[in-house]
Amino acid sequence: MNATAAHSRNNHPHLRPLGMPCGWIEVIVGSMFSGKSQELIRRVRLAGIARQKVQAFNSALDTRYGKNHIISHDQMKVPSVPVKSAKEILQKIDADTQVVGIDEVHFFGDAIVGVCETLADEGRRVIAAGLDQDYKGEPFVATSRLMSVAEFVTKNLAICVVCGNPANRSQRLSPTRKRISVGAAEKYEARCRRCFKR
Ligand SMILES: [Zn+2]
Numbered sequence: 043m044n045a046t047a048a049h050s051r052n053n054h055p056h057l058r059p060l061g062m063p064c065g066w067i068e069v070i071v072g073s074m075f076s077g078k079s080q081e082l083i084r085r086v087r088l089a090g091i092a093r094q095k096v097q098a099f100n101s102a103l104d105t106r107y108g109k110n111h112i113i114s115h116d117q118m119k120v121p122s123v124p125v126k127s128a129k130e131i132l133q134k135i136d137a138d139t140q141v142v143g144i145d146e147v148h149f150f151g152d153a154i155v156g157v158c159e160t161l162a163d164e165g166r167r168v169i170a171a172g173l174d175q176d177y178k179g180e181p182f183v184a185t186s187r188l189m190s191v192a193e194f195v196t197k198n199l200a201i202c203v204v205c206g207n208p209a210n211r212s213q214r215l216s217p218t219r220k221r222i223s224v225g226a227a228e229k230y231e232a233r234c235r236r237c238f239k240r
Pocket of ligand 1: 202237
């Protein structure tokens with residue numbers, strides 16, 4: 043087999059010998075306060091209960107709660123490793139890890155897509171959670187691309203704090219114009235498309 047054929051084979055998990063694990067990507071997207079991290083934590087915990095080897099990662103940029111945990115707004119948490127870039131996940135993954143949780147994928151930029159694909163191609167279950175839209179209602183490219191290559195997509199909705207309809211947008215309440223502004227309840231609220239102000 044020449045080098046090109048070997049490379050091609052490595053990129054097609056279904057060509058592996060029977061019995062080798064086949065990985066996949068699950069993406070959990072939605073607005074702020076839609077329960078994305080909570081759902082990620084739930085899935086990671088269930089894998090741990092089944093004695094699967096789990097590693098979770100979060101962005102070192104996300105300083106909201108604690109550095110070494112993924113924590114939901116309702117204080118559910120799992121231990122995680124903070125990383126500065128998507129590639130650092132590949133450096134810190136253990137060879138025998140079966141399940142990989144990644145929170146706030148939109149923090150990582152496009153590089154996270156290739157990293158998730160590599161992890162899944164290696165036979166791992168990848169569970170990635172993140173915002174699908176920024177505070178202007180524009181799609182995050184990394185999350186959009188992950189949704190298209192993932193096997194499973196879960197889109198969560200919050201409840202509009204103004205009118206109570208299903209909410210898929212994050213209204214920024216503070217004046218900063220940075221695309222990513224770390225914060226929770228005091229800086230954002232969930233809004234439906236009618237109540238969202240650009
Ligand atoms: Zn509304």
